[in-house]
Amino acid sequence: MLEVGRSMGELLKQGWRPRRTIKLLSWDGEEYGLVGSTWYGETNAEELAQEAIAYLNVDSSFGPSFRVSATPQLTESIERATQRVPDPWQPSRSMYERWSSQNGGERPITALGSGSDYTVFVDHLGVMSADLRMTGSYGVYHSIYDSFSWMTLFGDPDFYGHLASCQVQHPLPSLPLPPSHLLLSLLFLLLLSSPSPSFFFFFLFFFFFLPPSLITFNLVPTAVTATTNAIHGSLLDPILGIYMQK
Numbered sequence: 001m002l003e004v005g006r007s008m009g010e011l012l013k014q015g016w017r018p019r020r021t022i023k024l025l026s027w028d029g030e031e032y033g034l035v036g037s038t039w040y041g042e043t044n045a046e047e048l049a050q051e052a053i054a055y056l057n058v059d060s061s062f063g064p065s066f067r068v069s070a071t072p073q074l075t076e077s078i079e080r081a082t083q084r085v086p087d088p089w090q091p092s093r094s095m096y097e098r099w100s101s102q103n104g105g106e107r108p109i110t111a112l113g114s115g116s117d118y119t120v121f122v123d124h125l126g127v128m129s130a131d132l133r134m135t136g137s138y139g140v141y142h143s144i145y146d147s148f149s150w151m152t153l154f155g156d157p158d159f160y161g162h163l164a165s166c167q168v169q170h171p172l173p174s175l176p177l178p179p180s181h182l183l184l185s186l187l188f189l190l191l192l193s194s195p196s197p198s199f200f201f202f203f204l205f206f207f208f209f210l211p212p213s214l215i216t217f218n219l220v221p222t223a224v225t226a227t228t229n230a231i232h233g234s235l236l237d238p239i240l241g242i243y244m245q246k
């Protein structure tokens with residue numbers, strides 16, 4: 001969650017502004033009965049019922065196995081996001097492909113019930129919600145060994161799970177067009193105004209035969225660290241967020 005916030009901060013410096021308010025919320029007292037999130041939901045019930053669009057819950061972000069539970073309205077958005085986020089373990093494929101390969105070609109999205117902090121949002125307030133998890137072997141769960149040291153040594157030493165989780169969560173940035181996009185726009189105008197068929201075949205080759213990696217335009221400077229550098233418009237669309245209101 002901290003990395004999502006940091007990444008958004010980098011984008012804000014570049015002129016990106018979300019179309020809706022995004023709130024990053026960290027809950028306390030989950031194991032004692034979802035105390036923090038339930039109190040928040042009950043205290044702000046009227047506002048949330050009227051204004052909240054979606055709630056995105058992340059309870060685990062460290063392992064190589066991708067699991068999703070969500071209300072049906074978010075299925076398409078989640079699938080689209082995972083198609084556009086690279087698999088940190090195998091960069092040649094997407095998280096969508098990792099998800100499929102782990103489930104025999106299927107991409108199961110189970111129904112939300114209870115058990116985590118989405119409960120008050122989906123069960124009491126009727127806010128569409130999703131629970132996204134990167135999971136793995138986790139024998140230290142809720143023990144004194146469940147620490148940052150364990151994570152860096154055993155759980156997710158390269159923080160690949162955290163990277164994938166952060167990228168899938170992050171809303172799609174709407175940044176000003178980079179110079180490469182402006183150049184393509186100019187070439188397209190020339191195509192429309194030119195009687196020569198050469199322009200047509202140039203664009204046909206450019207958009208349909210070149211590998212996608214060669215025509216991907218990074219909207220974030222390479223000086224920014226891994227997570228932010230990878231979120232060039234390849235994450236969840238603008239209707240999603242940790243919490244959004246009109």
